Amino acid sequence: MDIFNFYMPTRLFFGQGAVKKLARAKLPAGKGLIITGGTSTTRLGYVDKVAGALREGGHETIVYNKVQPNPTIEGVRECAALCRAEGCTFVAGLGGGSSIDTAKAVAIMATNEGDWWDYIHGGTGKGQRIKNDGLPLIAIPTTAGTGTEADPWTVVTNGEEKIGGGGDKCFPTISVVDPGFMMTVPPHLTAYQGFDALFHACEGYIATCASPVSEMFSLKAVELIAGALPEAVHNGGNADARADVALGSTLAGFVETLSSCTGEHAIEHALSAYHPALPHGAGLIMISEAYWKRFFASSGERLTALSRAMGKKDAAAPEDFIACLQSLRKACDVQTLRMSGYGIEPSDFGKIADNAQSTMGNLFRLDPRPLSREDIMEILAESYQ
Template identity: 50%
Template sequence: MSFNMYVPTRFVFGNGRLDELHQQKMPGKKAILAISNGKSVRENGVLDRTLEQLKKAGVHAAVFSGIGANPTKTEVMEGAKFARDNGCDFIVALGGGSVMDAAKAIAMMATNNGDLWDYVGGKTGKGQPLQRDPLPIVCITTTAGTGSEADQWGVVTNEETNEKIGVGGYDSTFPVLSIIDPELMVSVPPKFTAYQGFDVLFHATESYISTFASAMSDMYALTAIENVGKYLARAVKDGNDMEAREGMAFANTLSGVVMTVSVTTAEHSLEHAMSAYHPELPHGAGLIMISQAFHGFFIEKHACDDRFVRMAQALGMKDAEKPEDFLTALTKLQEVCGVADLKMSDYGITPDEFDKLAANAREAMGGLFAANPCEMTHEDCVEVFRKSYR
């Protein structure tokens, strides 16, 4: 048994616990409050509630609302300039995975010179070490999706080079505090509840079949999978089902923790290539599209049969006994959640792109291929796209 684990974030979990933000120790006095460029946190009152909580804590806040659904390098650099111009000494990320991911990169660039891609590995990134510690980060998650409130990584797209790459990875890019209040997730529409929920699931399944898995990561992964199997369909059907929202919020945080102990596989590399070229594609939707063919590849290779059986059981198929049962359980969950028939073509993806996408996945995030339970060649990746295409 061998693993490394470091999860320094203070989690404040439970319904209504946003109202306890002012009771927590703040890492500074002037915050850049990062939100998305959408309307939800303004319209549902969460932004005003957060500003009031920060005021009670003696913190002045400047709101930066320039973050899109797939955060870009340009947005990060604008956020970093905003933080410097306003003299901010920490960052509060209020939103879903995109906002939290961008916040980590903004925290890095608010204190370091140059361009974000100077500090990014993979393809055109220069891979330089940070010269100064990032701003401290506080996360208030409004979705059950990426687990970004629990880990040290974010994902950012360089729109000039069509690279979607993980950034951060430092001890100092872990959030110091994360508020996980399932009540903030009630307003997420069913479609996005499903997309985000499957992102949670695949963080856990990929980390479970990963070559970096251990007894410690297995514990988190299987519990996350069990909660997704039990609660995701309910949360999609009825967004006001608070037990289901709680279960998915819990699974989400666990899926973030598991990624700090284990490592996700190349399924994420392949999807990041898809949404790097087609940024309107939601990350979770892209993962759903390729999930059957991707996991099926390892089942056909008998790479880790017992693990697929165990995941099928965790998803709710208690009598599962063969690895193919995982695909059956996965299909059933996708059908119940109304996402079994997603089409790449609806987002402009065409078959003549498959070779380019497969190459981009390896060039931009090739490190995740080492986590695959058996070798996956360029041609294998192209075949995953081909089998997934509709």
């Protein structure tokens, strides 16, 4: 058995009402910055619940509420400037992956010199090492998809570059996964986010850096998500289904920590970098069948195991995995997604392939077999509608 590494320093609280645990959390004295986006977290009372729990623990808070669905470097800089000016001693990311990823970058910028893009490897990033620990970070997801509450990674967009970054200093100090915060996510977004989490687990299972521990989390995450996502989509008030998908997403975050995403995510990041209106999960769904077909020969046994985890207990061939994906897409009403509906054109495929390789090319090195520029363009062409 190969040597593998397990490092997961985040204290995780999971379950209905878990946000109350923040009242007794060990945090530095001083003011906290709650980082969120839009209006829903305020309108639904989540900001007040988080602020109330922290206030009970003796902490004053202020709120930054301008995070965009695809967080930008400009937003990160603005939020970091507020954090420094207010002398905040910890940060809390409340919302989808965008809010938590912004909070991770802000926590680092508050204690390190320069700009977040100085610490990005790929594209125009300067590839510097993060020297100092960031501010203590609380991650509180209101969606079940990114798993960023259980990994040390961020995704930030700078112009036409949408690049993941981070490292051990970007782990949340505390993560609170309260399924009660996820009950009102609309059906289509529930589906997109759930598929994102599913592919985190599946990609981590076939990645060349997978380990026995990551494989365990992968299969359980796939089982939970595939089993509960259709019900969560069609009956969002089903607390058990919401909790299963939330737990599956968090376990898939462990997979991202212990293994890695692969080329599927690199391709989609390039797609949504050029077309920001494209939800990340929707882009993954669009390219998934063409991408996964490339690994029948190299990863047949693993694809068969994933099929069984998705509920096809008699799976005997890698092609069964594609059938499972198709079935889950139909069950979640996302089988008719079209690239053309988001302004993507076949003439874009070359620059998308180049962007994927230049910004997140390291992920392709973890695919079970190499994917060339031509392979990427063929995946896009086969997925196009």
